[in-house]
Amino acid sequence: MIRLSELAAQIGGRLEGDGDILIRGVGGIHSAGTGEISFLANPRYEAEAAVTGASAVIVSEDWNRECPAALIRVKNPDKAFARAAMLFYTPPPRPVPGVHPSAVVAEDAELGEGVSVGPLCVVEAGVKIGAGTVLMANCCIGYGSVIGTGGLLYPHVSIREFVRIGDRAILHNGTVIGSDGFGYSVDRNGVRTKIPQIGTVEIGNDVEIGANTTIDRARFGKTAIGNGVKIDNLVQIGHNVVIGDHAVIISQVGIAGSTSVGERTILAGQAGISGHLKIGSGVIVGPQSGVTKDLPDGAYVMGGPAMPVAKMKRSHAEIMLIPKLRERVRKLEEKIRKIEGN
Amino acid sequence: MIRLSELAAQIGGRLEGDGDILIRGVGGIHSAGTGEISFLANPRYEAEAAVTGASAVIVSEDWNRECPAALIRVKNPDKAFARAAMLFYTPPPRPVPGVHPSAVVAEDAELGEGVSVGPLCVVEAGVKIGAGTVLMANCCIGYGSVIGTGGLLYPHVSIREFVRIGDRAILHNGTVIGSDGFGYSVDRNGVRTKIPQIGTVEIGNDVEIGANTTIDRARFGKTAIGNGVKIDNLVQIGHNVVIGDHAVIISQVGIAGSTSVGERTILAGQAGISGHLKIGSGVIVGPQSGVTKDLPDGAYVMGGPAMPVAKMKRSHAEIMLIPKLRERVRKLEEKIRKIEGN
């Protein structure tokens, strides 16, 4: 429990209302109750501020709508709220360094200082893990793979052989890195023979990868994920794909083989990118879009097949206007009939 | 092997045909063979009844088509067949209560009466598991999480810290509950910094969650799944999403952060729901639809972007009718030319 006046001081805000209120936690503007503090950053929720059950709300300096709660005014309500939330949060204990006795670690595996290998992990021969990296329970690191320093692998992460991962990686539960690419030769009868996938996956620094995402190893050479790339849950990245630095790939996106994605490009949820394409830098691909052609730097596309958003919207509008067009044609036909009748 | 007359009695049906036939199992109407019993509930399969290889077929009381097999007439063929199928089914042995010696269970974990912790599970400190709940092999339950009574966790289920799950939960293999939400602040250069995801996930009673589905923990507060919610395989549920009681979420659906879904709403396969939306109760969202706006109670939408089904169908029909419209315009042009020629 923190006194509201103290909380305001800690987040550097200006208090309006009763500073003696005791705050015991944080909550969303529509769900927070007595003793909780909320915030207002998204104008979409302004109306809810008027009826919030929260005891206090963090708002911007110039916000001037009704609110039954005490206010704390700050420059950036989103950031200030994040700080406030941390005041009430006790994280789970950090995993202790060392190898859990139930883990199966190859003798020649090289573990840096402070590495923690959790219960029931498997670390195969030739693996190198950098200082301070934590493997939580049930992770498997394949033969000869290298993981950098300061990483965090949640339970059930699966890394295949020869994969290279940079520093400060965060890999969420169930993620698979380095599974075989989907490649076959096919004979006249449609029978397929597996093409060996002997390449690897190379991942830069500061990369976060979501739960149950899959990244295939290259047919040869490498599938490459740049620095600072953030990948959400259940994403599929095909073999020999190249992802530029700081790209953002949202949940359930699929990228087919040999496509490259430029720096800072954002692929929204459930989008699909065909194989062998060059997607430029700073591109935005809308949700559920299907990209079938190369995209230049800065493109903003949507739809299936994906097209520039302006064109997309126009074509949607066109469809909606067909009934009007038909009505105009009907009137013309009527007039013509009259003229012909004369 | 069960005599058909006996089987008819057990499922409360009226026999037509040879009651002495021995039945050894069940099968679908197109695949069942001699000694097997099938059923007919879906009119789509009526034609197949005439050529079925099954020795007997369960049909409705008033069914009057040709069928080479003996018949059992019942009120509800679907339910009666389910009962018949159970007669031939020997389930795998129930896991024995207690902790398997290979499991790694924290000393202070509280396990209710009859709890079974399977081989190679990890149960971290502060975890509470209710009476009768079964953890099959290789599950990981994170720090401080609470699971209710009578639950069943299949192998490779991953639960992160501080998650709360109600009674009678069924969690299928590889499901991840409580992975970090996908949230970053971004600077002018497009470099992203992780926003701590310090909330949790709270799941009601009687919830079933499919294989390899992922449910993210809240940024703060909680991602909330109501009572009786049924979620299929490979579904993605973002941080701070709220799912109402008895909602149904079919395979590969994605729901972006902070969206709420009303009670008994059905989201069909591969649909995508944008973030920060309010989807009403009793809504139906068609397969592969992309919902980008709030939906009122009872809405029935389809398409990308999703619109009311009637409107959707009309707009599809409009597109299909464009060639006719063009032909009408061509004729008008011809007539005008003639009139002008005069």
Add this chain to the structure above:
Amino acid sequence: MIRLSELAAQIGGRLEGDGDILIRGVGGIHSAGTGEISFLANPRYEAEAAVTGASAVIVSEDWNRECPAALIRVKNPDKAFARAAMLFYTPPPRPVPGVHPSAVVAEDAELGEGVSVGPLCVVEAGVKIGAGTVLMANCCIGYGSVIGTGGLLYPHVSIREFVRIGDRAILHNGTVIGSDGFGYSVDRNGVRTKIPQIGTVEIGNDVEIGANTTIDRARFGKTAIGNGVKIDNLVQIGHNVVIGDHAVIISQVGIAGSTSVGERTILAGQAGISGHLKIGSGVIVGPQSGVTKDLPDGAYVMGGPAMPVAKMKRSHAEIMLIPKLRERVRKLEEKIRKIEGN
């Protein structure tokens, strides 16, 4: 390091250029550097050959464009390159036969000659595994399941009870076979009751299944995957689905319950197939398509709802031509006005 002349001999090609160059590895045409050999099979990359950094390039016999590198001419550059790549590849050591001491294997499980059960695997009672099959770390094989000979299960594979898998299966990390189908009865209040899923999954020979894919067991009878079927990552296959021999199912496809897919049919990435459909043999379903109706043998469809590709393209073209049509109508209206004015 291999001398280029020797490499040319080993892949059966005709050398053009300096045979004394030492080659140390392979690379893609745009990323390969000094000491690496690349290849040109896809005309899409022809322009890159002119500026490649590779020391040598494998090309077709009649290729006649500019290239700064030494050339090896062969009939099939793709296959020759695959052979060249293998010369530089040292695979990880094969898992040794036998049961790792950390694995939990039921006493009555039958393991064929040379079977390898990796660390921390769980093999339940009644399981049979054919000669030479390898289970890598952390796999779980459920009660009474049968796996054929020569298979390879990567870490974290989850097989439920009573599943049958043929010979030479390759199952990638995190794949789930035999999870419950998604089936409920529903009462007037929208409350759902689970319908027991007491069938199984039967998989033919030479099947490969990608990472984190899920295949549900049948409600009764079986979900059936034919011989030679290749399934990519994150695919969902519903209960009682039947997949014909040599079908190809690309990443993130979803197939709803009781649908059958014919032999050699190809379902491209993210496509969705509704339930209870019959998809013919030799069908191609384009990426992200939504199939809602039966498809005859040899159909080639696209879009949502899916339609024959020719029709699909026409309807797209129609939409793009609406503005022209509107302009024609505007002109007609103008002319009519003039005529009426007269």
